[in-house]
Amino acid sequence: MQTIIKLTLTNAWRSRHLQIFAGILLLAFIVSAINSVLVLKAKEQQFETARQEVRQAWLNQGPQNPHNAAHYGHYVFKPVYGVQALDNGIGQFAGAIIRLEAHAQNEPKFSPAESRTDSSRFGEISFSWLLQVLMPLFIILLCFNAVSADKEQENLKLVAAQGISNRQYISGKITANFLVITALACAGLVTQWTVIKLMANATATPQDVLHSTIWFAVYLVYFLILTTLSVCTSAWAGNSKNSLLLQVAAWVLFIIVMPKLTANIGTQIYPMQQRTAFERAFRIDEEKGINGHDSQSERYKKFEDSLLKKYKADSISELPVNVDGLAMDAGENYGNRVYDKHFAKIRTAIKQQNSISKYASLINPFLAVRNLSTGLSQSDYQHQLKFVADAEQYRRYLINNLNTKMAYGGSKTGDWDWQVDSKYWETVKDFDYSRPSLLWSVKNYWYEAGMLLLWTVFAGLLFVFTAKKLKLI
Amino acid sequence: MLQTIFLYEWKLLFRNKILLLALVLFTAIAGISLNKGVRYYNIQQTEADTVRSGTQRAYLKLKTKFDTSDFSQPNRLDIEGVWAVDWSIWEYAVKEENPLSTITIGQNDIYSTIKRTRFATEIFSGEQDEFKNPEQLLTGNLDLTYFILFLFPLLFIAISYNTASADEESGVYKLLATQKFGIKSITTARVFFKWLISLFPFIIIIIITYLTINGYKNFGTAPFLQWISIALLYAGFWLSVVLFIIDRGWNSMINILALAGIWLLLLIGIPGILNSWFQYKYPANTQQQITRLRDEKAKLYELPLQEHKTFFAAYFPTIKIDTAATDTTEIRWYSSGVMELQKEKEVLNNIAANVKTQTTKEEQMFWINPIGGVMRAFTSTSGSSLQQQQDFENHLMKFKQQRADYLIANHASKKHFGKEEFAGLPLYKPAPAQKQAVWKYLLPITLLTVLLAAGTLFINKKTSRNLIRKN
Numbered sequence: 001m002q003t004i005i006k007l008t009l010t011n012a013w014r015s016r017h018l019q020i021f022a023g024i025l026l027l028a029f030i031v032s033a034i035n036s037v038l039v040l041k042a043k044e045q046q047f048e049t050a051r052q053e054v055r056q057a058w059l060n061q062g063p064q065n066p067h068n069a070a071h072y073g074h075y076v077f078k079p080v081y082g083v084q085a086l087d088n089g090i091g092q093f094a095g096a097i098i099r100l101e102a103h104a105q106n107e108p109k110f111s112p113a114e115s116r117t118d119s120s121r122f123g124e125i126s127f128s129w130l131l132q133v134l135m136p137l138f139i140i141l142l143c144f145n146a147v148s149a150d151k152e153q154e155n156l157k158l159v160a161a162q163g164i165s166n167r168q169y170i171s172g173k174i175t176a177n178f179l180v181i182t183a184l185a186c187a188g189l190v191t192q193w194t195v196i197k198l199m200a201n202a203t204a205t206p207q208d209v210l211h212s213t214i215w216f217a218v219y220l221v222y223f224l225i226l227t228t229l230s231v232c233t234s235a236w237a238g239n240s241k242n243s244l245l246l247q248v249a250a251w252v253l254f255i256i257v258m259p260k261l262t263a264n265i266g267t268q269i270y271p272m273q274q275r276t277a278f279e280r281a282f283r284i285d286e287e288k289g290i291n292g293h294d295s296q297s298e299r300y301k302k303f304e305d306s307l308l309k310k311y312k313a314d315s316i317s318e319l320p321v322n323v324d325g326l327a328m329d330a331g332e333n334y335g336n337r338v339y340d341k342h343f344a345k346i347r348t349a350i351k352q353q354n355s356i357s358k359y360a361s362l363i364n365p366f367l368a369v370r371n372l373s374t375g376l377s378q379s380d381y382q383h384q385l386k387f388v389a390d391a392e393q394y395r396r397y398l399i400n401n402l403n404t405k406m407a408y409g410g411s412k413t414g415d416w417d418w419q420v421d422s423k424y425w426e427t428v429k430d431f432d433y434s435r436p437s438l439l440w441s442v443k444n445y446w447y448e449a450g451m452l453l454l455w456t457v458f459a460g461l462l463f464v465f466t467a468k469k470l471k472l473i
Numbered sequence: 474m475l476q477t478i479f480l481y482e483w484k485l486l487f488r489n490k491i492l493l494l495a496l497v498l499f500t501a502i503a504g505i506s507l508n509k510g511v512r513y514y515n516i517q518q519t520e521a522d523t524v525r526s527g528t529q530r531a532y533l534k535l536k537t538k539f540d541t542s543d544f545s546q547p548n549r550l551d552i553e554g555v556w557a558v559d560w561s562i563w564e565y566a567v568k569e570e571n572p573l574s575t576i577t578i579g580q581n582d583i584y585s586t587i588k589r590t591r592f593a594t595e596i597f598s599g600e601q602d603e604f605k606n607p608e609q610l611l612t613g614n615l616d617l618t619y620f621i622l623f624l625f626p627l628l629f630i631a632i633s634y635n636t637a638s639a640d641e642e643s644g645v646y647k648l649l650a651t652q653k654f655g656i657k658s659i660t661t662a663r664v665f666f667k668w669l670i671s672l673f674p675f676i677i678i679i680i681i682t683y684l685t686i687n688g689y690k691n692f693g694t695a696p697f698l699q700w701i702s703i704a705l706l707y708a709g710f711w712l713s714v715v716l717f718i719i720d721r722g723w724n725s726m727i728n729i730l731a732l733a734g735i736w737l738l739l740l741i742g743i744p745g746i747l748n749s750w751f752q753y754k755y756p757a758n759t760q761q762q763i764t765r766l767r768d769e770k771a772k773l774y775e776l777p778l779q780e781h782k783t784f785f786a787a788y789f790p791t792i793k794i795d796t797a798a799t800d801t802t803e804i805r806w807y808s809s810g811v812m813e814l815q816k817e818k819e820v821l822n823n824i825a826a827n828v829k830t831q832t833t834k835e836e837q838m839f840w841i842n843p844i845g846g847v848m849r850a851f852t853s854t855s856g857s858s859l860q861q862q863q864d865f866e867n868h869l870m871k872f873k874q875q876r877a878d879y880l881i882a883n884h885a886s887k888k889h890f891g892k893e894e895f896a897g898l899p900l901y902k903p904a905p906a907q908k909q910a911v912w913k914y915l916l917p918i919t920l921l922t923v924l925l926a927a928g929t930l931f932i933n934k935k936t937s938r939n940l941i942r943k944n
Binding site for chain 1: 602623748858
């Protein structure tokens with residue numbers, strides 16, 4: 001087996017077209033590393049500047065009515081992490097900024113893609129893209145004639161004469177090619193991390209290193225599967241030309257066509273509610289509850305009555321609290337339930353749409369790796385949802401704080417000119433997004449991890465079957 | 474000659490089960506892509522119709538209110554106030570539908586095509602934005618443009634890469650050389666036939682597309698033909714690429730590697746690298762500008778009253794009002810309302826200027842990214858380019874200003890904003906469609922096609938001689 005490995009490595013080393021392709025890949029690794037890190041760094045700076053500006057604006061708003069401040073609102077920004085230099089995932093297409101304000105739950109807005117041209121739809125060169133899309137092509141180039149060339153040149157007789165078994169021969173081919181691929185991928189990873197370390201100072205944390213290690217391990221498994229499949233296909237194909245055609249066709253089908261097809265099927269089967277339908281359904285439910293700004297409504301009157309009863313008072317003016325503040329808080333609580341109900345439908349639809357690609361990873365390992373990759377680099381939809389959920393929790397805290405201040409801070413009902421002093425703003429804590437752990441990032445992708453394992457088993461079985469059944473000589 | 478070769482290839486086609494299967498498969502994919510576009514268009518159309526009818530209902534409701542109100546009472550602010558009218562009219566601006574977006578969805582799934590015309594609602598608020606699935610956006614749409622850009626060349630390459638080399642490898646070259654037409658002509662004719670066959674799924678689907686969308690609102694035969702011309706020019710480019718490679722006289726393996734490499738380079742490599750570069754060079758600074766806008770706007774109201782009065786007098790020079798006698802709060806509101814709009818316009822213009830620089834640079838880059846130029850030509854023809862989105866937003870911004878001016882001027886100068894004033898209230902009208910000069914985006918691909926064709930003519934002679942000698 002060692003002889004086969006050595007021979008295969010020597011051939012790969014001497015192959016002109018492989019040298020060129022490997023050179024292109026290495027160059028692409030460097031370009032993608034520099035570009036990803038520059039973009040990440042710029043994003044990080046923008047994020048930090050904007051976060052500080054917004055916090056300062058909050059602290060410096062001076063004496064103000066709390067409800068005015070609630071309408072003035074607050075902005076929260078989705079933080080960026082070093083590991084996202086490896087895979088930016090949905091970063092280009094997901095909003096990273098949410099406006100928090102009274103009475104409304106806003107969606108994340110201003111995705112970078114909104115100010116980009118149609119050229120952005122061609123994708124970007126990232127390390128993950130190179131590993132997901134280009135590396136399989138390199139594997140095909142490396143392995144498409146791994147066995148068939150020996151067959152065509154009648155080298156197999158020499159192999160057999162040396163007492164090398166089928167199993168040793170094929171496993172030698174797989175091992176040698178996998179070593180070449182791993183070396184190239186490692187060079188890519190080292191390039192990425194060197195550039196991150198040199199250019200992005202504080203961006204890389206120990207958690208980033210942990211994430212990227214597991215992330216890279218997933219890719220190595222992916223490459224092992226592809227190498228085994230490619231070598232076995234080469235063994236079964238009649239000749240090198242057929243092997244190449246078959247593998248390139250599979251590359252096009254699995255990597256270029258299928259992801260779009262599954263995404264299309266997802267939207268067809270699980271259509272998302274349109275904005276007008278959402279608004280209509282939302283308004284119907286919202287009107288059934290209390291509106292903190294409509295003191296003439298029946299529910300508002302009932303709410304006032306309940307307060308009078310609670311405080312054993314005869315009139316609103318006798319109450320020790322500001323009814324406006326409490327009514328608005330009650331309105332918020334009700335509104336939150338309505339929002340939760342309707343947004344849940346939208347998010348379920350999105351998850352269902354994405355589930356088609358997830359389940360299709362049973363027949364396409366690329367989809368399993370793509371999903372795992374974005375999950376581990378914390379640039380997937382699940383992380384977006386967590387950011388949205390955390391931001392919403394903060395909004396509830398913020399608005400509740402302001403309404404409580406209005407209700408119990410010493411103002412009178414109907415006195416909308418009442419103001420809190422400027423020191424109050426400091427007592428409201430800033431939004432602090434807690435970064436999800438590695439386990440949290442992985443837990444949404446057990447299915448994909450299972451599918452990758454299944455593919456590994458399948459590749460192993462194919463190897464055993466090929467070694468046993470195929471008559472090489 | 475052409476007839477003989479076509480007849481021969483036709484027979485071969487019917488004998489090749491795999492090729493027939495591939496054609497059926499590609500036609501099915503093209504069909505799916507059209508279906509996707511039509512579904513997407515219909516959803517957008519339904520949404521646009523819903524908001525249009527909502528706009529009409531809201532207008533009639535408000536008109537009835539004005540028709541039946543008695544304005545003898547002073548200050549009916551709940552009906553006639555500037556912000557009350559602006560709010561209650563509940564009008565939406567809808568970007569004009571372009572039926573060609575069924576075949577080029579372009580950026581329509583990213584930009585918001587419906588926006589409220591209320592002048593106090595920021596154009597960036599996105600309150601009418603559709604819900605988006607970011608994973609879906611990342612994957613992109615499988616529309617007919619994707620089919621022609623990415624999949625057609627693959628099909629064509631797969632069936633034509635060995636047109637001449639297979640003959641050489643099977644030893645029939647000498648036989649072909651004895652034909653009076655010459656090998657070059659035979660090979661060209663055969664590749665041309667295969668090109669037509671590769672276009673078969675596209676031709677079928679484009680006919681179905683015409684039958685489906687010709688009754689759609691705003692459908693025009695000229696833009697549709699323009700779209701087809703772009704597609705055919707692009708297909709012609711691939712014909713010249715394949716002919717050029719085949720005429721090099723390499724073996725089948727090198728041919729397939731070279732053609733797949735060119736496909737990869739032109740459709741994935743170069744656009745991907747440039748896109749990544751542009752992302753860095755022209756980062757989306759929209760977010761910061763918009764968050765700052767909130768703070769800048771908030772400060773405007775707090776400006777000294779005298780500043781508001783001076784601004785008001787300069788902005789509305791024809792309106793003579795006694796600013797000393799008028800309610801100071803009103804002057805402050807009027808003035809800050811206009812100032813806020815101006816700030817918003819400023820941010821919009823800044824974003825537009827940034828985009829203009831970016832698109833100009835991108836257009837220059839079409840010389841090394843010709844497929845980007847083809848994509849831009851497709852999106853511009855189908856009304857889904859960034860430029861067209863900006864035209865829509867700029868038009869809306871102008872309208873918001875016009876409405877604010879009308880409302881404020883009438884409120885400030887008249888005792889009542891009554892029935893007559895309401896009747897004269899400007900209503901949103903979509904901007905007339907701008908003629909898109911798409912051919913400038915296609916110059917690089919056209920030049921490349923011509924160069925390759927010329928190269929083929931020259932090299933082909935040499936190769937043919939070589940091959941014949943070799944055989």
